[in-house]
Amino acid sequence: MARAAVRGRLTWTAARLAAVRDETASARTLTFAVPDWPGHLPGQHVDVRLTAEDGYVAERSYSLASAEGVELTIQRVPDGEVSPYLADVLEVGDEIELRGPVGGWFVWRGGTGPVVLVGGGSGIVPLMAMVRAHRAAGGAAPFHLLYSVRTPRDVYYAAELAEPRPGLEVTLLYTREAPPGHARPPGRIGPDDLAGLARPADCFVCGPTGFVEATSTLLVDLGHDPRRIRTERFGPTGA
Template identity: 50%
Template sequence: MPIQPGSSPGPAAPAPGVPATRFAVPGRIAVAHRTAVEWQTATLTEIRRETPHAATFRLAVPEWAGHLPGQHLMLRLTAQDGYAAQRHYSIASAPDDSGHIELTLDRVPDGEVSGWFHTVARPGDTIEVRGPLSGFFAWPGDRPALLLGAGSGVVPLMSMLRHHRARGLTVPLRMLVSARSPGELIYARELGAETTPVFTRSAPAGMPVGRMTAAHVAPLLETQPSDGWEAYVCGSNGFAEHASRLLVEAGQPVERIRIERFG
């Protein structure tokens, strides 16, 4: 997914166990030149169905340099005739030393790459990847985080949540995620008390149905950590603008909202 970053706060150090990076402009973690430009061969090792339209693909990347939660990579498929298709995809897995990363892909109508993954790909297939890319949307695990996502916009946020759990971090983290229905809520089995779901088409009995509103966002900001919240918003252009506006109206400083949009 193409990234359209906005403004950002000051720099912070990476959390223990996260690959070392260097810091460039305030709030943006610099990406190593080699990992950003060199292609590596990845082998598909596992496919897990998440929803009727989304699945997680686990890749073995022996030379993977490590990533920070929220970063993405470039993926390239090359046909036998030499035709190549490239796409940006957020990394769903938390940083670890397993030599594996995970991507969760929605099947996009007429999508060349997502269509291949959902209909053709099998364990043992190889693809090319380069990354990790973009330090703007990365969360090192060092600051209180508000995570707002819609649809597959939950993917980079899940990397943050998984990192928070795996490291036993005590820094506050809260997530608000929007889906059309419970059956289309990606990672539903993994979500816990830190997550509030919003359903726009159908919901369990007793839950309202509709778009994310101020009533969902304002309670997240009622309790302020001493150094404030860092907000991460991921989704379509429409969702990103709507959710960001709700955050600002609830009192979140605009310079502390990071946005990743589907393009």
């Protein structure tokens, strides 16, 4: 079991926004300075708490994008309560509260066995933490990341994912619009996209409910062991 998951009571702690980086037109990565951050496993999340002047409180959960330190990538959800604040209003130097890390299931615990990561949209975030932890560990495990996005403009971490890295294969699956010259026609993820993956492998699938349902069903149909497919679903609302 995760050391971080059993260290006892998770207390709220102040987190100061230290840096901001735009990922797309509607998402940005926030780097927080959190004193005494205990470290985390890639795939874990934090709870964020915002308090208004009159004491009103809102809480949400966000996956950690970083392998070390606290980085969250926030997709602005139209009509959302918390994400527009984090994506648009919060400025470097501002403080929020968070607690974590949380979660002991959707995590990569290292090792050298093959790993398949399949992300849809903002579901890339916890998978990116795994990709970064894989690099930090030397890249010994064969990793294959399949990342489904609408258009090239919707790709998070684009420059970082374009860098060649030992042990990591990255496949972008565009659903609406592909870059010029891209071999695969735009479309939703299908059996052909998943047929060539390593098997057996530890599979991590994260994205909207429909994407995760479709992908995990395809993986099972292709012969992957359901017990080795870990999923995390983003509901239609949230953020």
